[in-house]
Amino acid sequence: MTNINPASFIGGSTGEWKVTRMQTITGEPLLPVEYIHIKLEHISPKNALWVLRGTNNHTRYSERTEVDAMKARQEGLGRSHATHAALIPIRKNAAWWAMAQDERRKIFEEESQHIAMSMEYLPAIARRLYHSRDLGEPFDFLTWFEFAPGHEGAFNALVAKLRASREWEFVDREIDIRLIKNES
C-alpha cells in the first residue's frame, strides 16, 4: 500500500479484458469499447478510443483498525478463478471536494459505512482504487474489482448498497463497465 502504482485503462479494440456491458449510471457517457487493456504506467496511446489514468497508493479515509481488518480478509488481484471484473470510474461534485477532511470522512464512513459494507464482501471481491483527481483526469477515481462468476450477484448487491448511500449523493458521473477475462 505504500508504493506508487500507476495504471492506464485503455479502451479500444484489443485487450486482456472483454467488455460485456457499459452502463452510464450518472452524467456523461463514455464511448463504447469492445476491450480494455491495462498498462501499469501513465501513457497516452494513439490507437485508443479513450484512456483513463489513475494512481493506487496510500489510503485517504481508512483508519488503522479498518486497514488491519481489511488486510486480514482481502485477497489480491489476479486470482485465476476471478475471471469477471468491473471498472467503475467515478467523479464527485464540487460540494464534496469543498468539504474539509473530517466532513468527508463522516459522510464516507460514519453515515455511509463505505468501509464496513465493503468488508462484508471480502475476500470474494478483490478491489483496487486508483486516484485520478490530482492528474486532472475526467474522473476522480477509477475503481477496479475482480470476482468469480458466482459472486456477480453479491457484487451487484454491494454496488446497489453504495449507490443508495449518502456518499453517492455527491457522485455526479459514474460509468459501470463489466468485463470478462479474454483468454484468447
Added chain:
Amino acid sequence: MTNINPASFIGGSTGEWKVTRMQTITGEPLLPVEYIHIKLEHISPKNALWVLRGTNNHTRYSERTEVDAMKARQEGLGRSHATHAALIPIRKNAAWWAMAQDERRKIFEEESQHIAMSMEYLPAIARRLYHSRDLGEPFDFLTWFEFAPGHEGAFNALVAKLRASREWEFVDREIDIRLIKNES
C-alpha cells in the same frame, strides 16, 4: 479550494522569479537554476533544467474549524508587496505513507501542530500547497510561499519550527529554494 489548480515549476535561465538561494535540506539535491517560471498547467518543456509538477485542490488533513480559521486570516498569492517567495519541494518516506489516515493526522496536527503553528504566520505568509505524489513526481508536495521582504525572518522561524517537529522525521527529501520577483 474546490477547483483543480495544476502548476509546473520550471527551473532554467528565464522566469518571473529569480533564485537567490538553493539549499538542500535532506536527500538528493536539485540541479542549480537561475530562474523559476511558473505555468498553471502540467507541461514538460524542452528547454528546462528541471520541471516540478503538482496540483492544488482539496485539503487532506484540515478539519472544518481549521479550514474556516485559516480562510478568515489568510491572504491570496500575488500581493504586490510580497516580492519574496520560497519553493520547498518535499518528499516523505515509506513509513509515512504506510500509515493510515488517523495515524498521519495525529502526527501532522496533534503532535506537530502543523496547522496551528502555520496559522500564527497568517496573513504575512501567503501559501499554496501542490500535491505531486499521485502524478509519480520525484517529490510528494511542492510548497509555495509569498511574503514581503520584512517577513523573511518570520518565515525562517516557521520553517525551523516545522523542521523540528515529529512530522519532519518522515521527510526524506527537501530542497529550500528562495526567490525574488523578477521585475525586469
